[in-house]
Amino acid sequence: MEDQNKNLILATGLSFLVILVWFLLFPPEEPQITEADPAAVSEQASDALLPPSANVSDPQMIGAEDTRAVALSSSARVAIETDTLSGSISLLGGRIDDLSLKNYRETIEEDADIVRLLSPVGGPSAYYALYGWAPGGALDFDQVPGPNSEWQLVQGDVLTPTTPVLLEWDNGAGLIFSRAITVDEDFIFSVTQSVRNTTGNTVRLAPYGIVARHGLPSDLQNFFILHEGVVRKTDGTLDEISYEKVTELTVVPSEGAAAELVEVTDNGWIGFTDKYWMTTLIPGAGQAFTAATRYVASADIYQTEARLPAVDVAAGASAEVTTKLFAGAKEWAAIRAYQDERGIDRFLDSIDWGWFYFLTKPMFWLLHYLNVMIGNMGLAIIALTFIVKAVLFPLAYKSYASMARMKELQPEMEKLKERAGDDREAMQKGMMELYKKNKVNPASGCLPILLQIPIFFSLYKVIFVTLELRHAPFFGWMKDLSAPDTTSIFNLFGLFPWPAPEPGSILALIFIGVLPILLGISMWLQQKLNPAPTDPTQAAIFAWLPFIFMFMLGHFATGLLIYWIVNNTLTFMQQYAIMRHQGYTPDIFGNIRASFKRGEKDAK
Numbered sequence: 001m002e003d004q005n006k007n008l009i010l011a012t013g014l015s016f017l018v019i020l021v022w023f024l025l026f027p028p029e030e031p032q033i034t035e036a037d038p039a040a041v042s043e044q045a046s047d048a049l050l051p052p053s054a055n056v057s058d059p060q061m062i063g064a065e066d067t068r069a070v071a072l073s074s075s076a077r078v079a080i081e082t083d084t085l086s087g088s089i090s091l092l093g094g095r096i097d098d099l100s101l102k103n104y105r106e107t108i109e110e111d112a113d114i115v116r117l118l119s120p121v122g123g124p125s126a127y128y129a130l131y132g133w134a135p136g137g138a139l140d141f142d143q144v145p146g147p148n149s150e151w152q153l154v155q156g157d158v159l160t161p162t163t164p165v166l167l168e169w170d171n172g173a174g175l176i177f178s179r180a181i182t183v184d185e186d187f188i189f190s191v192t193q194s195v196r197n198t199t200g201n202t203v204r205l206a207p208y209g210i211v212a213r214h215g216l217p218s219d220l221q222n223f224f225i226l227h228e229g230v231v232r233k234t235d236g237t238l239d240e241i242s243y244e245k246v247t248e249l250t251v252v253p254s255e256g257a258a259a260e261l262v263e264v265t266d267n268g269w270i271g272f273t274d275k276y277w278m279t280t281l282i283p284g285a286g287q288a289f290t291a292a293t294r295y296v297a298s299a300d301i302y303q304t305e306a307r308l309p310a311v312d313v314a315a316g317a318s319a320e321v322t323t324k325l326f327a328g329a330k331e332w333a334a335i336r337a338y339q340d341e342r343g344i345d346r347f348l349d350s351i352d353w354g355w356f357y358f359l360t361k362p363m364f365w366l367l368h369y370l371n372v373m374i375g376n377m378g379l380a381i382i383a384l385t386f387i388v389k390a391v392l393f394p395l396a397y398k399s400y401a402s403m404a405r406m407k408e409l410q411p412e413m414e415k416l417k418e419r420a421g422d423d424r425e426a427m428q429k430g431m432m433e434l435y436k437k438n439k440v441n442p443a444s445g446c447l448p449i450l451l452q453i454p455i456f457f458s459l460y461k462v463i464f465v466t467l468e469l470r471h472a473p474f475f476g477w478m479k480d481l482s483a484p485d486t487t488s489i490f491n492l493f494g495l496f497p498w499p500a501p502e503p504g505s506i507l508a509l510i511f512i513g514v515l516p517i518l519l520g521i522s523m524w525l526q527q528k529l530n531p532a533p534t535d536p537t538q539a540a541i542f543a544w545l546p547f548i549f550m551f552m553l554g555h556f557a558t559g560l561l562i563y564w565i566v567n568n569t570l571t572f573m574q575q576y577a578i579m580r581h582q583g584y585t586p587d588i589f590g591n592i593r594a595s596f597k598r599g600e601k602d603a604k
Contacts, residue, residue, distance in 0.1 A: 187328025378474030
């Protein structure tokens, strides 16, 4: 009988390869977009008044792009300044369209530019939040504030957590609109829109908020494991819609653009998410609204909207509504505080936890607090690996103990093989009787190994997606745990003066770094706890597996390689100790010598 331990390792390796290939060939499907019934939308539009469709008619929206500096200087502005944000609000339209994240840089270099989230219309990659009122009845769009209305600053000079600003716009026909804007210490703006009716008639208006994005993000990754695009929570239902799917939405006649409308009765939010950043409209808790997603093909504008119900404002009366805008980094602690302390329904779901969310969420929670206690994310990953191995130790013990007992049966299996000869059915029947008699389960080793697969993918998701791993340093050359190993055999790990190959190039795939090599060594040593299979084909497959994984995982994130190296090392130590405890001492050096001799024989 062939060595069962080898079969299990082979099955694990092949299973891992199958899963990776499956994910590459058949990525998860995007959530299905529900096509809206044009008749129903048209009927609804008469009740929920429509905001402008990103003002396609405005030449400024679709004209040639200027530099960012020119775009910023084209309108009067109110500065934004907090510990986390800097930027400005344009008085042209009252747009929040200039925002940078002070605590984050584009690269790990100390003098790198800080991350820019929002950008003004007229400049490259315009991305902004816009608020207003949709007119109803006898009112026209020129009687309500729009994207090109010139607002007046009536209170405040700089928007800070302690100093709000107040904007005002008078339509000259009896309607006075105000917009009070506040910002907290993290990433949420509160925008209170109000209208005072000094006319002699009742007017009908519908407040709205828009987040618009001109064109695709310049840093769009288009990687199947990561969602980038529209993110929406509607009465407990999470929807993630890619930019490609947004362009395929049903064209609704009343919209004049591809659109999807979802009615929200209680709680929800909608906006755009990037890998690490997000801009999201958040109506108040319990506030009914229509979550709209639109694509304006003629101007290449992606647009999400929160449309609130229309209100009738009597003569001499006023009306107001407050909505929030999250514009910032997807920091787990900040988003959790917004969810738990400020009542934003299930806001943590805005982080892309993936298929194994039931593992990914608690794994990140544990990793986060280990990092808080230890103060180094790399050491936190190592501590997490120890905890995972400790939790799985009872299963691992049973697995390795069963393998040790099976080794004791090896002489009897060889005799059984001789008696059965080419009769495979008799061989299988005899093996089952032998297992039953000695109370050995040949599959007992599979469970702890199979459990490692979802754990591996969950940790991969955590390291790839969560902001806390971005630019997190470890030691030495490992300055970003979310990035691949920067060392390379090409320049002998930095000893030679020439640079390593560019990431993504053919040479970079071949000339791997220190961590992938250590990964391969750890897997190779783990194999040497047991003799190689007697079958030449199986032995050859096992001989190549460490090298295959070394190159296949070589360009994964540094944090993931650290986890896998430590995991392999602990597995080696556990298996060695358990096998010794069961009375079997692995001949590691003998197995290594045998593998080299076999290699020399094959070479001849």
